[in-house]
Amino acid sequence: MKTPRDNSKFIPAPPTDAEIARAFASQRDSILPSSGFSASVMAAIAHDAAAPAPIPFPWKRALPGIAAIAVALALLVTILVSMVLAAPAAPVAVQTSAVDSSALMPFLHSTQNANIVVWTAVTIGACIVSLVYFRRLLATR
Amino acid sequence: MTADPAQPATLTDEAAIARVLAGDPSAFEAIVRRWQTPLVNLAWRFCRDRTRSEEMAQEAFLRAWRNLAQFRGESAFSTWLFALAANVYRTEIRRLPATLSLDDIAEPPDPRLAVAAALEETSRDESIRRAVLALPPKYRDAILLFYFHEQDVPAAARTLKIPEGTVKARLFRGRELLRSKFARPSSRTRRLSNAASLAAHQHKEAQ
Numbered sequence: 001m002k003t004p005r006d007n008s009k010f011i012p013a014p015p016t017d018a019e020i021a022r023a024f025a026s027q028r029d030s031i032l033p034s035s036g037f038s039a040s041v042m043a044a045i046a047h048d049a050a051a052p053a054p055i056p057f058p059w060k061r062a063l064p065g066i067a068a069i070a071v072a073l074a075l076l077v078t079i080l081v082s083m084v085l086a087a088p089a090a091p092v093a094v095q096t097s098a099v100d101s102s103a104l105m106p107f108l109h110s111t112q113n114a115n116i117v118v119w120t121a122v123t124i125g126a127c128i129v130s131l132v133y134f135r136r137l138l139a140t141r
Numbered sequence: 142m143t144a145d146p147a148q149p150a151t152l153t154d155e156a157a158i159a160r161v162l163a164g165d166p167s168a169f170e171a172i173v174r175r176w177q178t179p180l181v182n183l184a185w186r187f188c189r190d191r192t193r194s195e196e197m198a199q200e201a202f203l204r205a206w207r208n209l210a211q212f213r214g215e216s217a218f219s220t221w222l223f224a225l226a227a228n229v230y231r232t233e234i235r236r237l238p239a240t241l242s243l244d245d246i247a248e249p250p251d252p253r254l255a256v257a258a259a260l261e262e263t264s265r266d267e268s269i270r271r272a273v274l275a276l277p278p279k280y281r282d283a284i285l286l287f288y289f290h291e292q293d294v295p296a297a298a299r300t301l302k303i304p305e306g307t308v309k310a311r312l313f314r315g316r317e318l319l320r321s322k323f324a325r326p327s328s329r330t331r332r333l334s335n336a337a338s339l340a341a342h343q344h345k346e347a348q
Contacts, residue, residue, distance in 0.1 A: 012265070012268060012323050013323065014319070014320035014321075014323040014324050015265075015269045015272075015319060015320065015323060017316065019265065019266075019269060020269055020273075020284070020288070020316065020319070021288065021292065022266060023265075023266035023267075023269040023270050023273075024186070024270070024273075024284075024285075024288030024289070025288075026182070026289075026291065028266060029185075029186065029266070029270065030178075030182045030185070031181065031182060031185050031191060031194070032178060032181075033177045033178060033181040033195060033198070034191075034195065037177055037181065037195055037198075037199075038170065038173045038174055038177055040195075040199060041173045041177070041198075041199050041202045041203075042167075042169070042170050042173060044199060044202075044203055045166055045169055045202070045203065045206050046166060048203060048206065048207070049166040
């Protein structure tokens, strides 16, 4: 039995423009919708039309919360900027080891840093209040 | 086209749109009846699956229904509808691609069927269609829309919402890519070619 050696004749030739056009000609490559297609579409549309309109976002109710978040963010940015501006020119070596927490005490006891702590706490509190407000708002919908 | 107010299915597009926007959903049936065949066919060219193409076309009609108020009449309704449908189809195909791979594309026709020229031609056409679907999306879309619009570049450009020059460039590059895919058969294709060749040879010798 002989084995054919030349297999190249089975490698398809690259398609010409005319062949591509023929392959996609509408009379050769088209289908008709099934008989129930338009009824199915109209049923879907009737279902969609009967569904209640989407609830618009409650901007009026959300506005206080958004304002609170904006104020909190503004405060946070202000505090951070003031911290950066108030920092001494020369770097101060502060011991931040968790073991030796006493090294942080002078830092916390200074008046300026106490203010920072207070304002940071206020900001965090405002964020928490805003989050709780929004959760309650969503729960009522 | 004459409009019969009593028969929603015979309304013109403009009249149907006006009635739908006035609160009569049944008037949309005229639009569905008029455009169902083109929209299903366009979907078919993207996925080559009859059931899926109807599902995609239905989604396109639903999207058109929901966004009908956004149609300003600046272009023909068909332009707006095809652009919307093409967008829906491309998104759908990106989410769940048509189950094709390049290995499935350049299959040579079975040599035993080669005598039947029509069959061979059909097989060749199908190979080309599948190869186009396996192209990168931007070339695939340009080719599909160009031939869907009967080789009308401006219409394809309007549907794709891109400049005509871009469509032409993508058509050129897409065809080049297509030819390169056919010129470079996969290992599986070569293996199948060898097997088919051997089978044909054995069949001939047996006779």
